[in-house]
Amino acid sequence: MSQHIDFPLEGDYVELNQLLKLTGLCDSGGAGKAIVASGAVTVDGAVELRKTCKVRAGQAVALAGHVIHVTAG
Template identity: 75%
Template sequence: MPLPVQHLEFELEHDFVELNQLLKLSGLCDSGGAGKALVASGVVVVDGVIELRKTCKIRAGSVVELEGVQIHVVAPGQS
């Protein structure tokens, strides 16, 4: 039986956030460096595709997945 997925919502402050910073700001890792290591290891999925670019720009409407957690990214003022 699969584990339940935890859903988080992240409201952007600007047009985008870098992937490693999103992982840090969402509390999924302790630092931007740890976020880069997670991305480099191939365990982070953005919009259904494994993402290996550590500082890829994540914009409103994207869904980032990591170890049973889905982060739904929304535009400023949309949460």
């Protein structure tokens, strides 16, 4: 069973590694980069390896049973 997290976006986008940090799924942006590089993160169902991928409103990010829904702030 997955845990859903709603993340209201404050600008046009948030970098993927920062999103993981801001939602509490990792301790720092550096840890977020390592998690993304490991291939453990998907964006809209596809594995994303770009650490600073721009995530925009309407997209869904998944990691280890957590699904982050990015919404327009």
